[in-house]
Amino acid sequence: MNMIRKISIVTLSLILLTGCGSSIKNTHDDNKLTVGMECNYAPFNWSTTTPDEYTEQISTVDYCDGYDVTIAKKLAKSLGMEVEIVKYDWDNLIPGLMQNEIDVVIAGMTATEDRKEVVDFTDPYYTSQEVVIVRKDSTLTSITDIQELKGKTVKGQLNTLYDTIIDQINGVKHGTAMESYPSLVNDLLNKGCDAITAELPVAEGIVASNPDLKYVTFKEGHGFTADTSVSIAVKKDNTELLDKLQQALNAISEEERQQMMLEAVERQPAVNE
Structure with missing residues (x-):
């Protein structure tokens, strides 16, 4: 879910040396849970100009909605705190956390070994699966094994x-990565590639709003090998906050988490440019 993403320690170190490029000041309010996310990764998080019961304001004109926002609001309420959502570019989320600009990252982030070296994580709050999205008129709509993508871009x-999981496909043409899913969707629709990788909830939303696309799942043992769980990141050794968040997470049943994701997928905007 992955919206499930990776940043190298080398890259992270360089970012920390140069600063996050954020205008947020290093302040802390004990009554407020400050949460970092992209607000550009539906159905986990996205930006909107229309406020409602699900959204949280992120600027004078924009609001953030999505599964991650719903999780953040429930956790903050459980902790007796208000929630504040702060929009970051993906690569600035962990540096922002380490520099005390935010309290937590709730952004479809996987607890990789590299990330565990610099921040701590709760147990997963959602687990998905990897799929690919293709054009509906493509011959790839019926594949059941990732190796059938050999020779494709x-x-x-x-x-x-x-x-990174693209390299698990033997003989694949690994296209140049793009910064956002709207860009990837646009590229796929315009035949800049044959397929794009995604986690299932993201793919469901993309296909729902783009009738010319279809997502493809794979037979057991014939798909990608990767951790598809997502967890909440907190600053290293902030055990007090970590424990409180974990207790609050434990109180949210699996059934409720799945329902929250279903509702987020249903109300998300079209994922294209």
Whole structure:
């Protein structure tokens, strides 16, 4: 879910040396849970100009909605806190957390070994599966094994697991990664590639709003090998907050989590440019 993404320690170090490029000041309010996310990764998180019961304001004109926002609001309420959503570029989320600009990252992030070296994580709050999205008029709509993508151009999101897993396909043409899913969708529709990788909830939303596309799942044992769980990141050794968040997460049943995702998929906007 992955919106499930990867940033290298080398890249992270360079970002920390140069700063996050954010205008957010290093302040902390004990009554407020400050949450970082992209607000550009539906159905986990996306931007909108229309406020409603699901959204949280992120600027004078924009609001953020999505599964991650719903999770953040439930956790904050459980902790007796208000929630504040802060929009970041993907690569700036962990540096922002490490520099105390935000309290947590709830952004479809997988707890990889590299990330565990610099931040701590809760248990997963959602688990998905990897799929690919293709054009509906493509011969690829009926494939059941990732190796059937041999010789095809496949693209993923920059600095994410969904770019690196492409190399599991023997003989694939690994296309240049792109910064966002709207860009990937647009590229696929315009035949810049044959397929794009995604996690299932993201793919469901993309296909729902783009009738010319279809997502493809694979037979057991014939798909991608990767961790598809997503967890909440907190600053290293902030055990007090980590424990409180974990207790609050434990109180949300699996049935409720699935229902929240279903509702997010149903109300998300079209994922294209």
